[in-house]
Amino acid sequence: IxxxxxxxxxxxxxxxxxxxxxxxxxxxxxxxxxxxxxxxxxxASIKHILNNYQNNHDKIFDLLEEITRDLKNYELEFRIEELESKFAKDLSESTFNEIRELKKLQNIN
Known part of the structure:
Protein backbone atom coordinates (compact mmCIF):
# COMPACT_ATOMS: atom_id res chain seq x y z
CA ILE A 1 0.00 0.00 0.00
CA ALA A 44 4.15 -4.73 3.02
CA SER A 45 7.73 -3.76 3.69
CA ILE A 46 7.42 -4.34 7.45
CA LYS A 47 6.77 -8.00 6.73
CA HIS A 48 9.98 -8.23 4.74
CA ILE A 49 11.93 -6.30 7.35
CA LEU A 50 10.72 -8.58 10.13
CA ASN A 51 11.56 -11.65 8.05
CA ASN A 52 15.11 -10.32 7.66
CA TYR A 53 15.46 -10.00 11.44
CA GLN A 54 13.83 -13.26 12.48
CA ASN A 55 16.70 -14.16 14.78
CA ASN A 56 17.21 -10.69 16.23
CA HIS A 57 14.34 -10.09 18.63
CA ASP A 58 15.86 -6.87 19.97
CA LYS A 59 15.88 -5.35 16.49
CA ILE A 60 12.28 -6.46 15.90
CA PHE A 61 11.15 -4.86 19.18
CA ASP A 62 13.03 -1.67 18.31
CA LEU A 63 11.28 -1.52 14.94
CA LEU A 64 7.88 -2.13 16.48
CA GLU A 65 8.49 0.55 19.13
CA GLU A 66 9.45 2.98 16.39
CA ILE A 67 6.25 2.17 14.50
CA THR A 68 4.24 2.68 17.69
CA ARG A 69 5.88 6.08 18.25
CA ASP A 70 5.11 7.07 14.66
CA LEU A 71 1.48 6.06 15.05
CA LYS A 72 1.16 8.05 18.27
CA ASN A 73 2.73 11.09 16.64
CA TYR A 74 0.40 10.80 13.68
CA GLU A 75 -2.57 10.67 16.04
CA LEU A 76 -1.29 13.74 17.91
CA GLU A 77 -0.75 15.66 14.66
CA PHE A 78 -4.25 14.82 13.52
CA ARG A 79 -5.78 15.90 16.84
CA ILE A 80 -3.73 19.12 16.87
CA GLU A 81 -4.95 19.98 13.37
CA GLU A 82 -8.55 19.42 14.47
CA LEU A 83 -8.11 21.63 17.52
CA GLU A 84 -6.33 24.37 15.56
CA SER A 85 -9.26 24.46 13.18
CA LYS A 86 -11.65 24.66 16.12
CA PHE A 87 -9.53 27.35 17.78
CA ALA A 88 -9.59 29.47 14.61
CA LYS A 89 -13.38 29.54 14.92
CA ASP A 90 -13.96 29.93 18.66
CA LEU A 91 -10.67 31.37 20.05
CA SER A 92 -11.33 29.40 23.23
CA GLU A 93 -8.65 29.41 25.90
CA SER A 94 -9.38 25.80 26.79
CA THR A 95 -8.88 24.77 23.16
CA PHE A 96 -5.60 26.69 23.07
CA ASN A 97 -4.43 24.99 26.27
CA GLU A 98 -5.33 21.58 24.87
CA ILE A 99 -3.33 22.32 21.71
CA ARG A 100 -0.37 23.35 23.85
CA GLU A 101 -0.54 20.14 25.91
CA LEU A 102 -0.75 17.98 22.80
CA LYS A 103 2.27 19.75 21.29
CA LYS A 104 4.20 19.03 24.50
CA LEU A 105 3.29 15.35 24.17
CA GLN A 106 4.32 15.42 20.54
CA ASN A 107 7.77 16.75 21.48
CA ILE A 108 8.18 14.01 24.10
CA ASN A 109 7.48 11.28 21.55
Whole structure:
Protein backbone atom coordinates (compact mmCIF):
# COMPACT_ATOMS: atom_id res chain seq x y z
CA ILE A 1 0.00 0.00 0.00
CA UNK A 2 1.35 3.40 -0.90
CA UNK A 3 1.61 5.92 1.87
CA UNK A 4 -1.24 8.43 2.02
CA UNK A 5 -3.61 6.57 -0.26
CA UNK A 6 -7.25 6.11 0.67
CA UNK A 7 -6.53 2.46 1.39
CA UNK A 8 -3.67 3.38 3.69
CA UNK A 9 -5.85 5.83 5.61
CA UNK A 10 -8.58 3.20 5.95
CA UNK A 11 -6.16 0.63 7.35
CA UNK A 12 -4.45 3.15 9.59
CA UNK A 13 -7.71 4.53 11.01
CA UNK A 14 -9.06 1.04 11.66
CA UNK A 15 -5.91 -0.09 13.48
CA UNK A 16 -5.66 3.18 15.38
CA UNK A 17 -9.27 2.84 16.52
CA UNK A 18 -8.57 -0.62 17.93
CA UNK A 19 -5.39 0.59 19.64
CA UNK A 20 -7.14 3.62 21.17
CA UNK A 21 -9.76 1.37 22.70
CA UNK A 22 -7.06 -0.89 24.09
CA UNK A 23 -8.64 -3.81 22.28
CA UNK A 24 -6.59 -6.86 21.49
CA UNK A 25 -7.33 -7.93 17.96
CA UNK A 26 -6.22 -10.04 15.07
CA UNK A 27 -6.22 -9.00 11.44
CA UNK A 28 -9.51 -10.78 10.79
CA UNK A 29 -11.19 -8.55 13.40
CA UNK A 30 -10.54 -5.44 11.31
CA UNK A 31 -13.32 -4.11 9.11
CA UNK A 32 -11.09 -4.15 6.06
CA UNK A 33 -11.60 -5.88 2.74
CA UNK A 34 -9.87 -9.27 2.76
CA UNK A 35 -8.28 -8.59 -0.64
CA UNK A 36 -6.69 -5.46 0.77
CA UNK A 37 -5.37 -7.41 3.75
CA UNK A 38 -3.94 -10.03 1.38
CA UNK A 39 -2.27 -7.27 -0.61
CA UNK A 40 -0.74 -5.83 2.55
CA UNK A 41 0.70 -9.18 3.59
CA UNK A 42 2.04 -9.76 0.12
CA UNK A 43 3.73 -6.39 -0.39
CA ALA A 44 4.15 -4.73 3.02
CA SER A 45 7.73 -3.76 3.69
CA ILE A 46 7.42 -4.34 7.45
CA LYS A 47 6.77 -8.00 6.73
CA HIS A 48 9.98 -8.23 4.74
CA ILE A 49 11.93 -6.30 7.35
CA LEU A 50 10.72 -8.58 10.13
CA ASN A 51 11.56 -11.65 8.05
CA ASN A 52 15.11 -10.32 7.66
CA TYR A 53 15.46 -10.00 11.44
CA GLN A 54 13.83 -13.26 12.48
CA ASN A 55 16.70 -14.16 14.78
CA ASN A 56 17.21 -10.69 16.23
CA HIS A 57 14.34 -10.09 18.63
CA ASP A 58 15.86 -6.87 19.97
CA LYS A 59 15.88 -5.35 16.49
CA ILE A 60 12.28 -6.46 15.90
CA PHE A 61 11.15 -4.86 19.18
CA ASP A 62 13.03 -1.67 18.31
CA LEU A 63 11.28 -1.52 14.94
CA LEU A 64 7.88 -2.13 16.48
CA GLU A 65 8.49 0.55 19.13
CA GLU A 66 9.45 2.98 16.39
CA ILE A 67 6.25 2.17 14.50
CA THR A 68 4.24 2.68 17.69
CA ARG A 69 5.88 6.08 18.25
CA ASP A 70 5.11 7.07 14.66
CA LEU A 71 1.48 6.06 15.05
CA LYS A 72 1.16 8.05 18.27
CA ASN A 73 2.73 11.09 16.64
CA TYR A 74 0.40 10.80 13.68
CA GLU A 75 -2.57 10.67 16.04
CA LEU A 76 -1.29 13.74 17.91
CA GLU A 77 -0.75 15.66 14.66
CA PHE A 78 -4.25 14.82 13.52
CA ARG A 79 -5.78 15.90 16.84
CA ILE A 80 -3.73 19.12 16.87
CA GLU A 81 -4.95 19.98 13.37
CA GLU A 82 -8.55 19.42 14.47
CA LEU A 83 -8.11 21.63 17.52
CA GLU A 84 -6.33 24.37 15.56
CA SER A 85 -9.26 24.46 13.18
CA LYS A 86 -11.65 24.66 16.12
CA PHE A 87 -9.53 27.35 17.78
CA ALA A 88 -9.59 29.47 14.61
CA LYS A 89 -13.38 29.54 14.92
CA ASP A 90 -13.96 29.93 18.66
CA LEU A 91 -10.67 31.37 20.05
CA SER A 92 -11.33 29.40 23.23
CA GLU A 93 -8.65 29.41 25.90
CA SER A 94 -9.38 25.80 26.79
CA THR A 95 -8.88 24.77 23.16
CA PHE A 96 -5.60 26.69 23.07
CA ASN A 97 -4.43 24.99 26.27
CA GLU A 98 -5.33 21.58 24.87
CA ILE A 99 -3.33 22.32 21.71
CA ARG A 100 -0.37 23.35 23.85
CA GLU A 101 -0.54 20.14 25.91
CA LEU A 102 -0.75 17.98 22.80
CA LYS A 103 2.27 19.75 21.29
CA LYS A 104 4.20 19.03 24.50
CA LEU A 105 3.29 15.35 24.17
CA GLN A 106 4.32 15.42 20.54
CA ASN A 107 7.77 16.75 21.48
CA ILE A 108 8.18 14.01 24.10
CA ASN A 109 7.48 11.28 21.55
Missing amino acids: KLFTNENKLVFDEILSKLKNGDKFVVNDLSIDSQLIDKIFKF
